Amino acid sequence: MNTEGLIPTVTSIGGGFFIGVLIGFFVKKIIKIMMFVAGGIVALLLYLQQQQVISVDVDKIGASSTFIFNSVASYFDKMTQTGDMATLGIPLAGGLSAGLAIGLMKG
Numbered sequence: 001m002n003t004e005g006l007i008p009t010v011t012s013i014g015g016g017f018f019i020g021v022l023i024g025f026f027v028k029k030i031i032k033i034m035m036f037v038a039g040g041i042v043a044l045l046l047y048l049q050q051q052q053v054i055s056v057d058v059d060k061i062g063a064s065s066t067f068i069f070n071s072v073a074s075y076f077d078k079m080t081q082t083g084d085m086a087t088l089g090i091p092l093a094g095g096l097s098a099g100l101a102i103g104l105m106k107g
Helices: 006-050 058-081 090-106
Strands: none
Touching (some): 006 090
């Protein structure tokens, strides 16, 4: 059995998996922090509105959040259409995607 071609493939799968786990863990933590901050801002706005210090236009906030969501979604669509993962090769891309999934679940 020829092991010369097997070693780079195994290290590519392992390295991609490890990097994917780290990226998944990092992304999950950042999303939790962002949701905590956004919830605090919304709670503060609602409290100030209840105290009649400010007036909040809920329709404008809904329109703004929809615009932000659509912008982020279109950015991810553009990012997946470039085909950057295709240049990495199947072992690295497979290990990276598996590690990313595990990092997002376990983080």
